Amino acid sequence: MQIILFYTFAALTLIGAIGVVASSNIVRAAVQLLVALLGVAGLYFLLGAEFLAAAQLVIYVGGTLVLIIFGVMLTARASLKLLQPTRTERALAILSTAILLASLITAIVTTRFAQIEPVAHNAYLVRSIGQALLGDYLLPFELASVLLLAVMIGAAYLAKKRAPISREATR
Amino acid sequence: MIGLTHYLILAAIVFACGLLTVLTKRHAIGILMGVELMLNAANINLVAFNFYTTGEKLDGQIFALFVIVLAAAEAAVALAIFFNFYNNFGSVDVDRASELKG
Numbered sequence: 609m610q611i612i613l614f615y616t617f618a619a620l621t622l623i624g625a626i627g628v629v630a631s632s633n634i635v636r637a638a639v640q641l642l643v644a645l646l647g648v649a650g651l652y653f654l655l656g657a658e659f660l661a662a663a664q665l666v667i668y669v670g671g672t673l674v675l676i677i678f679g680v681m682l683t684a685r686a687s688l689k690l691l692q693p694t695r696t697e698r699a700l701a702i703l704s705t706a707i708l709l710a711s712l713i714t715a716i717v718t719t720r721f722a723q724i725e726p727v728a729h730n731a732y733l734v735r736s737i738g739q740a741l742l743g744d745y746l747l748p749f750e751l752a753s754v755l756l757l758a759v760m761i762g763a764a765y766l767a768k769k770r771a772p773i774s775r776e777a778t779r
Numbered sequence: 780m781i782g783l784t785h786y787l788i789l790a791a792i793v794f795a796c797g798l799l800t801v802l803t804k805r806h807a808i809g810i811l812m813g814v815e816l817m818l819n820a821a822n823i824n825l826v827a828f829n830f831y832t833t834g835e836k837l838d839g840q841i842f843a844l845f846v847i848v849l850a851a852a853e854a855a856v857a858l859a860i861f862f863n864f865y866n867n868f869g870s871v872d873v874d875r876a877s878e879l880k881g
Binding site: 610611614618621622625626628629634637638641644645648651652654655656657659660663664667668671672675676678679680682683692693697698700701702704705706708709712713716717721722723724726727730733736737740741745748752755756759760762763764765766767769 | 780781782783784785786787788789791792793794795796797798799800802803804805806808809811812813815816819822823826827829830831832834835837838840841843844845847848849850851852854855856858859860861862863865866871
């Protein structure tokens with residue numbers, strides 16, 4: 609059962625990831641990214657991280673992806689056909705990625721990881737995560753809140769409409 | 780039996796897809812999607828190591844949670860910059876961003 613589920617979610621993730629690379633239409637790429645993110649959420653469920661899977665669904669699929677699709681719609685007037693890489697660029701990119709992938713897989717296959725038997729299902733997962741966030745990880749947790757505030761103000765300021773900068777400066 | 784290696788190889792392939800997206804797409808938002816894929820690949824690694832090597836501890840999951848938060852913040856700022864760029868240049872082709880080129 610676990611094996612079937614793993615291969616299902618892995619296939620979902622890979623289909624999405626390859627779709628993002630292969631599609632030249634940016635809206636299609638966004639939909640493929642949705643498929644990949646759903647597959648990753650399923651993998652989190654298999655790895656005993658239910659809270660993280662839910663967070664992935666809520667934050668990534670419900671938040672970040674919607675934001676990206678809004679971005680696609682708001683900049684849709686730009687012609688999509690011109691945005692293709694040249695053949696040389698594509699060949700170089702594929703070559704360097706293939707080298708990276710080959711070396712990564714070689715490293716993974718040849719390394720012996722000190723594995724232990726996975727522990728049984730943690731019934732108090734959310735409680736443990738909450739205690740860790742407000743205990744050992746209190747400083748990064750608070751820093752994340754400051755960061756989110758800064759991001760909110762910064763994004764609102766950056767996205768504000770104003771006259772093009774170059775003409776303002778010459779006056 | 781599914782082991783740690785399966786997850787690591789899957790994450791490596793997803794990371795390669797993300798890198799290829801970043802390298803080949805010229806649409807700024809497409810590049811952002813590639814970055815999201817790479818972050819997800821890193822997250823799969825973190826959670827898989829947490830499941831298979833640390834036992835009761837949850838460090839990997841907490842790390843992955845922070846990565847998700849940072850990815851959301853990064854996407855928001857990146858999109859704000861792209862809107863600004865689009866207002867100034869009327870395009871989202873990253874090769875047009877050459878104002879500072881000497």
